Amino acid sequence: MAKDPYAVLGVSRTADADEIQRAYRKLARKHHPDVSRDPDAADRFKEIGEAYSTLSDAETKARYDRFGADFRQYAGSGAGPAGGTPRWGSGGPRPGPRPGRGGYGDVGVNRGGDVDWEDLLGGWFRQQGAGPAQGADHEAELRLTLEEAIRGGRRTVRLAQPGGETRNYDVDVPAGVLDGQRIRLAGEGAEGRDGGPSGDLFLTVRIQPDPRYRLKGRDIHFDLPVTPSEAALGAKIKVNTPAGPVTITVPEGSSSGRRLRLRGQGLPDPKGQAGNLYAEIRVMVPPRLSSQVRKLYEELAAASDFHPREGLL
Structure with a gap:
């Protein structure tokens, strides 16, 4: 059984078009397979696109609200609001990224919500085709004792890499660093594409509890x-x-x-x-x-x- 599109996007049934669009844009950015490391990101991304395709079109949304998961069989039947075949123009769904380099199948995206993939993903699809693209940023935690946070200084941190290997990073910890503060290692994130710059590595400081202080x-x-x-x-x-x-x-x-x-x-x-x-x-x-x-x-x-x-x- 198909999932409830409202649940997929995390919005209520009374959500208006702007709320639906904001929820979709946030989830699409998070779960795009070029961004997420989740092995199920492609399926999740497609599911989000299908949910948005249903709720961003007023007619399709009305059919779903009336008939639930069986709404598609009433399209164009006269039993509910007018439906018919998908429209790829300004009023209906359009294809998402096609299979190929960086593609993840057809994801229906409705133009009614004025969603622009170029804007949504910062030019991702244009960058995949040609030209340099900056690599993704990476994040990790840097655990310090209270004494280390007070003194600061140079530390070597070993972090796991995507391929299962480990790598050492030299970090200059400022004296008096606070819990939750982030330290940026420029250029230590994912490699860029086609000669583009690498992303950054952000280390979030976590000061370990001390029973004395x-x-x-x-x-x-x-x-x-x-x-x-x-x-x-x-x-x-x-x-x-x-x-x-x-x-x-x-x-x-x-x-x-x-x-x-x-x-x-x-x-x-x-x-x-x-x-x-x-x-x-x-x-x-x-x-x-x-x-x-x-x-x-x-x-x-x-x-x-x-x-x-x-x-x-």
């Missing part, structure tokens, strides 16, 4: 465990961070949740201000106490007049 934009957050005495008396604590070792001053009387900022110690920004490093205090107590330490805690409890729950009781 939380990245928010260019700011880096992490938990700083401290002892009760360090929190109460204050301390200078040396810790390792993604950017290297730093010394953090814990003010006396610090409770869990207090956030300390180290300005400019986050992700660098070549075009502006670097992010900050935020240490959030977590007061930790020993899970087991020696008899001596227990005695000292008991003495402290007896001497202290601090009441953290005042107002809650």
Whole structure:
């Protein structure tokens, strides 16, 4: 059974001609066999063309809306809106690309929607016949640790090629690169046709999660465990961070949740201000106490007049 053309194009039954045309153009670009690497691209492309041929012609669309998948048998029968043989002029379907170099069979395209293949695919069919054509762009992911994103520098990336082989690419990673940022390697995409320029390779940066740190934009957050005495008396604590070792001053009387900022110690920004490093205090107590330490805690409890729950009781 033929697929519902509305479902193929992803539009509702109330879609107007402009919506149908926009949906068709988007899908045709995506699934054209010269663009898509999907092995079923040619069949999908033909299916999209047939769906558009049905819905872009007002008479054909009306027959489909009335009779469903059997609409073709009512063409010209008088049982529904006037039909008849396809029209290859300005009012009916016209052939799509013919078999041959780069061709993928006959795909009906209705002129009623004013679809121009030259415009739709950027001159693809003209370029296939003669003249140079630029190669397609390729995309891949570049996975970095937080430390690598901060430092930047030159990296070698190995990527699989269409033929199953692998190839190494040298990439200059800018210091402070953000998650989702793209790095362009000019001319490293698909080769052009007939002497045309190669496409580009775009690497999308993905910064890997780190259990120690939380990245928010260019700011880096992490938990700083401290002892009760360090929190109460204050301390200078040396810790390792993604950017290297730093010394953090814990003010006396610090409770869990207090956030300390180290300005400019986050992700660098070549075009502006670097992010900050935020240490959030977590007061930790020993899970087991020696008899001596227990005695000292008991003495402290007896001497202290601090009441953290005042107002809650």
